[in-house]
Amino acid sequence: MATKKEFIAEEIGRAVNAGKAVTLETVDFRDPNRPKTCLEIDFPILAVNEIAKVESSSGAGRKPIYTMSKWWARRPSSVFRALLISAATKAPDDPSESAAAVWKTFYGNHQKKQNFSAIKVADIFMGGGTTLIEGARLGFDIQGIDLNPVAWFVVQNAFKRINPSSINALLSDIEADVKPQILPFIACEGPNGEKGIWTHKPSGRSMDENFDPLALNWHERKDYSYEGPEIIYTFWAKHGPCQTTGCGHRTPIMTTPIVAVKVLTVKHWEHRCSSCSEDFHIEETEARMAPNIPLFVAPDEAPYSILDLKGRATCPNCGRLEMVKLGKGKSKKIELSLLVHPEWLTGSPKDDVHGRPFGGAPQDGPDTSALWNTERASQIRLLEVRGKLPETVTCPETKVSFSTGKGGGTVPKRSTFSCAACGIMQDLGTATRASKKGGQIAGYAIQGFDPKRAASNVPYSGRFFAKFDEKLAKQYDAASAEWNHRKDDDLSEFWPRSELPYGFMTAVANGDIRKNYSFTHWWTMFNPRQLLILSILLKSIMTVQGRDGQSHAQSTREFVLGSFLRYLQHQNMFCFWDIQQDCVAPSLANANFHPKANLVENSVFSSLG
Numbered sequence: 001m002a003t004k005k006e007f008i009a010e011e012i013g014r015a016v017n018a019g020k021a022v023t024l025e026t027v028d029f030r031d032p033n034r035p036k037t038c039l040e041i042d043f044p045i046l047a048v049n050e051i052a053k054v055e056s057s058s059g060a061g062r063k064p065i066y067t068m069s070k071w072w073a074r075r076p077s078s079v080f081r082a083l084l085i086s087a088a089t090k091a092p093d094d095p096s097e098s099a100a101a102v103w104k105t106f107y108g109n110h111q112k113k114q115n116f117s118a119i120k121v122a123d124i125f126m127g128g129g130t131t132l133i134e135g136a137r138l139g140f141d142i143q144g145i146d147l148n149p150v151a152w153f154v155v156q157n158a159f160k161r162i163n164p165s166s167i168n169a170l171l172s173d174i175e176a177d178v179k180p181q182i183l184p185f186i187a188c189e190g191p192n193g194e195k196g197i198w199t200h201k202p203s204g205r206s207m208d209e210n211f212d213p214l215a216l217n218w219h220e221r222k223d224y225s226y227e228g229p230e231i232i233y234t235f236w237a238k239h240g241p242c243q244t245t246g247c248g249h250r251t252p253i254m255t256t257p258i259v260a261v262k263v264l265t266v267k268h269w270e271h272r273c274s275s276c277s278e279d280f281h282i283e284e285t286e287a288r289m290a291p292n293i294p295l296f297v298a299p300d301e302a303p304y305s306i307l308d309l310k311g312r313a314t315c316p317n318c319g320r321l322e323m324v325k326l327g328k329g330k331s332k333k334i335e336l337s338l339l340v341h342p343e344w345l346t347g348s349p350k351d352d353v354h355g356r357p358f359g360g361a362p363q364d365g366p367d368t369s370a371l372w373n374t375e376r377a378s379q380i381r382l383l384e385v386r387g388k389l390p391e392t393v394t395c396p397e398t399k400v401s402f403s404t405g406k407g408g409g410t411v412p413k414r415s416t417f418s419c420a421a422c423g424i425m426q427d428l429g430t431a432t433r434a435s436k437k438g439g440q441i442a443g444y445a446i447q448g449f450d451p452k453r454a455a456s457n458v459p460y461s462g463r464f465f466a467k468f469d470e471k472l473a474k475q476y477d478a479a480s481a482e483w484n485h486r487k488d489d490d491l492s493e494f495w496p497r498s499e500l501p502y503g504f505m506t507a508v509a510n511g512d513i514r515k516n517y518s519f520t521h522w523w524t525m526f527n528p529r530q531l532l533i534l535s536i537l538l539k540s541i542m543t544v545q546g547r548d549g550q551s552h553a554q555s556t557r558e559f560v561l562g563s564f565l566r567y568l569q570h571q572n573m574f575c576f577w578d579i580q581q582d583c584v585a586p587s588l589a590n591a592n593f594h595p596k597a598n599l600v601e602n603s604v605f606s607s608l609g
Contacts (some may be wrong), residue, residue, distance in 0.1 A: 008467050009344045016464050019107060019108070019109060019466065019489065020108055020109060021112035021113055022105045022108035022109065022110060022113065022115070022434040023113045023115065024089045024110070024115045025089070026088050026089060026090060026119060027088070029119070035091065036091045037086065037087055037089060037091055037430075038085075038086045038087075038090075038091045038092075038098040038099070038132060039086035040240055040426075041091045041095050041098040042096075043082070043083075043086055043098075043102070044082065044099040044100070044103035044106075044156050045099075047053055047106075048078060048079060048082045048103075050076050051078045052079050055076045055077065056076050056543050062121045066130070068157055068158060068562045068563065068565070068567065069128065069154040069562065070569050071151075071154070071567045072307050072591055073127060073128075074127070074128040075130055077130055077133065077134050078133075080130050080131055080134040080482060081137070081329075082102060082103075082106060084131075084134055084135055084138055084140065085138065085205070085557070086102045088119050088140075089101065089102065090224060101208050103145055108382035108549060109139070110138045110202075110338070112145070112483065114139055115138075115139065115230055116135075116139045116140045117141065119141065119593075120140070120141045120143065121140045121141065121142045121143070122142075122148075123144045123145070124144075124145045125145075126144035126146045126151060126155055127151050129151070129158050131144075132159075133159075150565075153558075157558065157559050157562035158411075161304040162556060162559050164461050166174065166552070166553065166556045167556060167559060167560065169546065169552070170541075170544070170556050171571065172489065173540075173544045173545070173546055173552070174560070175548060175605065177540045178533075178536050178540050178604075179605055180222045180223075180225070181270055182532075182604060183213065183221065183224075184213035184214050184221065184225045184475070185476070185479040185529060186230050186474060186570035186604060186606075187226055187230055188229050188230060188231050188448050188472065188475075189214065190229045190450040190452070190453065191288075191291040191292045191453075191464040191466055192291060192292055193292075194228070194229060194450060194452065195209065195228065195240075196226055196227055197228055197472075198213060198224055198225070198226050199224065200223060200224060201223050211228070214474070214478045218486075220502050228451070229448050229449065230449060230480075230603070231447075231448050231472075231603065232447045232602075232603045232606050233446065233447040233601065233602060234446050234468065234472075234499070234600070234601040235259060235444055235445040235446065235447075235599075235600055236441045236444070236573070236599040236600070237252040237253060237441065237444055237598055238252075238439040238440070238599070239251060239348065239360070239439060239440045240253050240410075240417035240428050240431050240439070241440065242419040242422060242426065242431065243426060243431050243434050244422050244424045246349035247419060247421055247424075248349065248351075249345075249347055249348070249350065249419050249420060249421035249422065250350060250358070251345075251347040251417050251419050252347055252410060252444075253417050253439075253598070254409045254410055254411065254597070256405055256408055256409045257341075257345065257403075257404060257407045257408045257409060257445075258280065258337060258340040259338040259339060259340060259445055259465070260337070260338045260390075260465065260582065261331050261335070261338075261459070261580075261582070262285040262289050262335075262336050262582055263334065264288075264333070264336060264459040265331050265332070265334075266284060266285055266287045266331070266334060267283070267284040267329045267330070267331055268281045268283045268331075268332050269281070269324075269326045269330075269479075270282075270297035271313065271324060273317060273318060273322075274320070274321060275322075276318040276320070278318070278347055279303075280302070280304055280305060280315065280316050280317065281302050281305070282304070282305050282324060283304055283305070283306055284307055284329065285306070285307075285459060286458070287323075287334040287336065287386075287459045288459070288460070288464075289336045289338055289384060290338055290382060290384045290464060290465035291468060292466060293338070293382045293383065293466070294383055294385045294395055294397045295383075295384050295396070296383055296384070296385045296395065297386045297387060297396055298385060298387025298389070298390050299390065300384060300387060302314040303317065307326075307561055311323055311326075312324065312388055315541075318588070322356060334384055334386060334387075335387060335388055335389070336384060337385040337404070338383075338465050339382065339383045339384075339393070339408075340381075340382060340445075341380075341381030341383055341395060341398070341402075342402045343381050343398070343400070343530040344379050344380050344381055345420065346420040346421075347421070348376060349421070352375060356368070358371055358440070359371065359372050359440070360373070360440030360441055360529075361435075361436070361439065361441075361518070362436045362438040362518070363438050363524070364437065365484065366477065366480040366481045366528065368484075369477070370473075370481075372419070372440065372442065373443065373477055374470055374473055374474075375442070376442035377442075377443065377468055377472065379471035380444055380468055380469060381395070381397075381447075381467070382445060382465070388475065390404065391403060391405060392404065395407050411597075415429060417431075421584075424545055427546050428597070429516040432516065432517050432518060433518070435518075436518065437518050438517055438518040438524055439518075439597075441599065442468075443468035443472065443476065445465055445466065445467055446467075446472060447465050448463070448464055448465075448466060449462050449464075450464060450574070458512065463527070465595045476529055479532050480529065480532075482526075482532055483529070483532035483535075486532065490535065490539070493539075493544075494538040494539045495523060495534070495535045496521070497521065498521065498522060499520060499521050500521055500522060505591070506519075506593055508594055509592050509594075510545060510595075513594075513595055515578040517595045519593075519595070525573055525574060525587075526572050526573055527573055530572065533604055534568070534571060534586075536582060537564065538564065541561055541564055542557060569586045569587055570584065570586045571589055571602050572587050574593065575600045575601075575602060576598055576600055576601060577598065584602055
C-alpha cells in the first residue's frame with residue numbers, strides 16, 4: 001500500500017499538464033439548455049483532499065499572499081482552484097472522465113489560452129479573498145464585495161501591484177527609524193554576563209560599562225547603535241488575586257513548573273578513567289538551554305565530563321583531570337527541561353512592606369507596576385534538568401525537592417488556583433472579576449539570542465534562557481514609563497482606544513472576557529512595552545520619510561500596513577509557548593480569544609522571533 005507521500009506524488013504526476021498552457025471547453029451560463037459542467041457530474045475529491053491537507057497543516061504550503069492577515073474562515077486555496085475549474089469546464093461525453101479532466105489540468109496554465117476570461121465570478125461575501133485570488137490566477141473576470149472593512153483592506157492589498165524595491169525601501173527606513181528607539185528595551189546580557197557594545201555613531205566611540213542606554217530620551221537614541229545579546233521572548237505568568245477576606249495574596253497560575261523542553265545534540269566520546277577505571281562520556285561542548293541556571297542531572301543520565309580547551313577531561317567519579325586522545329566521536333541527544341522553582345510559585349502579597357499596593361494589571365499605572373515587577377523579579381529562581389524528567393527533582397542551590405508534574409503547579413483543576421498563602425481554592429475568572437482588573441502578570445524568564453554564542457557553534461544556536469531578574473524588570477519598567485508619557489503625546493493617534501465589542505468570540509464562546517477577565521478595551525490585550533513598540537512601528541509605517549527626503553507612496557504604506565496587521569497576531573498577550581515545537585504560538589492559533597495564564601511576549605526585529 002502506498003504511503004500518503006507516495007500517493008500525493010503519484011496523483012500530482014498524473015496532472016500531466018503541470019505548468020503547460022491548456023485549453024478547456026467552457027459552457028455559456030446564459031444558455032438555459034447549456035451542457036453540464038464537470039462539477040455537476042463528478043469531482044476529484046480524493047486527490048484534492050490530500051493536497052488540501054498538506055496546505056492546511058501548520059506552516060506547510062502556506063502561500064504568502066494568504067498570510068497577510070488572519071481570517072477566521074479561510075479555506076484551502078487548492079480546493080477553490082479545483083472548484084472553479086470544475087464549475088466552469090464542460091463535462092466530457094463520458095461522465096466517468098469528469099473528475100479526471102479537472103485533475104489533469106489542475107496545475108496547468110489557464111491564463112495563456114484565456115479559458116475562463118469570458119466568465120464572471122462574483123463573491124458577495126469575499127472575506128479573506130480566497131475565491132477571488134484563485135479566480136484571478138485562473139483568468140476569470142472577478143468581482144468581490146464585503147461589508148467588513150478589514151476584508152476590503154486585506155483583499156485590496158492582495159491584488160495591489162507593488163514594486164518589491166519600494167517595499168524593501170520602506171521597511172529599511174522603518175527599521176532605521178524604530179530600532180534605535182526600542183533597542184534599550186530589548187538588549188540584554190548573555191547567559192554568563194556577556195555584555196553587548198553600544199556605540200556613539202557620530203563619534204564612532206564605544207561606550208564604557210557605565211553607559212546606561214535607559215537614561216537616553218527617545219530623540220537621543222538615534223545616535224547610538226548596539227551589537228550583542230537581545231531578548232527574543234519574555235515569559236509572563238498571570239496571577240490569581242485571592243479574594244479571601246484579609247488575604248489578597250497573588251499566586252502564579254501555572255499548571256506545572258515546566259517552562260520549556262528541548263533536545264540538543266552534542267558530539268561525545270566514550271572513555272574509561274585511567275585512575276579509577278570508571279566509564280564516562282566526554283562531551284565536546286556543554287549542552288545547556290540555560291547556562292547560568294542551576295542544573296539537576298537525572299539519575300538515569302550517563303556520567304559525563306566536558307572537554308576543556310586544552311584537550312583535558314575531569315573524571316566525574318574520582319575527579320582526576322587528564323589529557324585525553326580522542327577519535328572521531330559520535331553524536332548523542334540530550335533532553336533538557338527548564339522549570340520554575342517552587343519559591344517563585346508561592347507568589348507575593350498584594351502590598352509591599354510599606355503598605356503600598358502592587359500593580360501589574362493592564363489598568364495599573366507604571367509606578368505601582370514597577371513595585372510589583374521588582375518584588376516578583378527579586379524572588380525568581382529557575383532550574384534546568386538534564387535527562388528524562390523525573391517525577392521529583394532537587395534544586396542543588398536550595399536543596400528543595402519538588403514535583404515536576406501537575407502536583408508542582410498551582411492549578412488543582414481547570415480555571416482554578418489554590419492561594420499559596422491561605423490555601424483556599426478559587427475560580428480564576430471569579431477572582432479576577434472581583435478585583436475589577438485584568439489579572440496581574442509578572443515575568444519569570446526570557447529567551448535571548450547571543451550572536452557570539454551562535455558563531456561559536458554551541459548547542460541551541462545562540463539561544464539561551466535566563467531568569468527575569470531585577471535588571472530586566474527595570475528595563476521593562478522603563479518602557480512602561482515611556483509608554484505612559486508618550487501615549488497621549490506623539491503616539492496618541494497610533495493605538496486603539498475603542499472598547500472590546502460584544503461578540504461571539506469575545507463574550508459567548510469562552511464566557512464574557514470583558515467582564516470575567518477585564519479585557520474591556522483592545523489595548524488591554526497588550527502589555528505596556530508592546531503598546532509602546534507597536535505604536536512606534538505604526539507611526540513609522542504611516543509617517544517615516546525616505547532617506548532621500550522623498551515620501552513613500554501611500555499604496556506602499558498600505559501594503560506594509562497589511563503586514564503589520566498580520567504581525568499583531570504574534571505581538572500580544574494572548575500568545576503562549578508551544579513546548580513541543582519550542583516556539584511561540586500566536587494568538588488566534590485556535591480561532592478564539594480564550595485568555596491564557598502563561599503568556600509570551602515576542603521579539604520585534606530578531607530573525608529568530
